[in-house]
Amino acid sequence: MKITYQIDKFAVNFFRKQFYKRTIENKSVRLPKFIAWDCTRRCNLHCEHCGASKESYESELTTDEIKKIINDISKIKRCFFGATGGEPFLRNDLLEVLSYAKSKGLGTGFASNGFLISKEKAEEIKKSKVDSIQISLDGLEETHNKIRNNPKSFFSAIEAIKNLQEIKVPILSVATTLTPNNFDELEEIHNLLAGLGIKKWRIVIIMPIGRAEDSKNLQLNPDQLKSLFSFVRNNNHKKMYIYIGENLPFLGEYEESVRDEPALCPVGITACCIGVNGNVRGCPEQPDIPELIEGNIKEDSILNIWQKGFKKYRLNEAVYTDKKCINCKDRNNCYGGCWVMRIGGTNCIYDLLNKEFCNQATDVFFSRCRI
């Protein structure tokens, strides 16, 4: 048993209980620490597992609109503002917006496929003083190019990493979406990233959204999942910090041996997301559907939406509306799993580890997602 893990777990549960209590009492809650900006759905690649392809939009927030929102967000102490997409660099104003956020005292970052990060762009990124950059890499050259449907995508991602490293742009992490199509390259990707000097590697499994909505053939089977956990347990912190992304908020019996700290879903507790059209929802991966929209920043301020919305997360509705979760011994370790994975019936670690996932929405909340 890791003592630091247990202390963190105690703190997280205490924090969640406070949110629950204050929501029941209709009192205000602490402001978010992480706000994602789902800035565009346009992309220059066409990945087989793309979750961002779940919706398309005719227009996006303008530079002035997002700057106005940043003015509001900057009232929160020590808040992080991170851009994701689509490919964020298809917005010409990305660095202008991130620089503005930085000038207002926010931490800033973005997640990118790296395709447009030339040497010149890397210099501009450095000037914007961005705090955190994540580049996606899904395999060795042939596999990555196949998954991303572009023969230059691997070369571009590696060049982006090198261009940023050369001029010492800090805190670079790499994200890999692991499916049966790249699972056998896990070790080789690890070696590749170590050779590049990467210090943080984020591994996620497929989410049942966008092009991966019918994701049965892209989901790891129980044996692959178990060997992923063994791999992380055996390699974590040797060459780099390896962490399993938060769409698996609870890993069952593997949890403490694989993770440094708890990774519960942060939606409505510490995090939320501003969508392409200004709709506010939990995270970029969640579909933009009425059940998950908490407000729109063109009609109300982000701070008001945070206080008035997100009740289902704070009241742990996923647990209390799911027969299976309410009777589960781990409900206070897991809180019902990831809300996005729930859409495809892949939210429960015990199902993922022991049998075929049911691939059906597990409660009425999401039944419309699969219509």
Ligand code: SF4
């Ligand atoms: S039954 Fe629900 S609470 Fe229990 S592990 Fe599965 S998803 Fe989590």
Ligand code: SF4
């Ligand atoms: S809903 Fe899922 S993907 Fe979104 S923040 Fe929560 S755990 Fe992560």
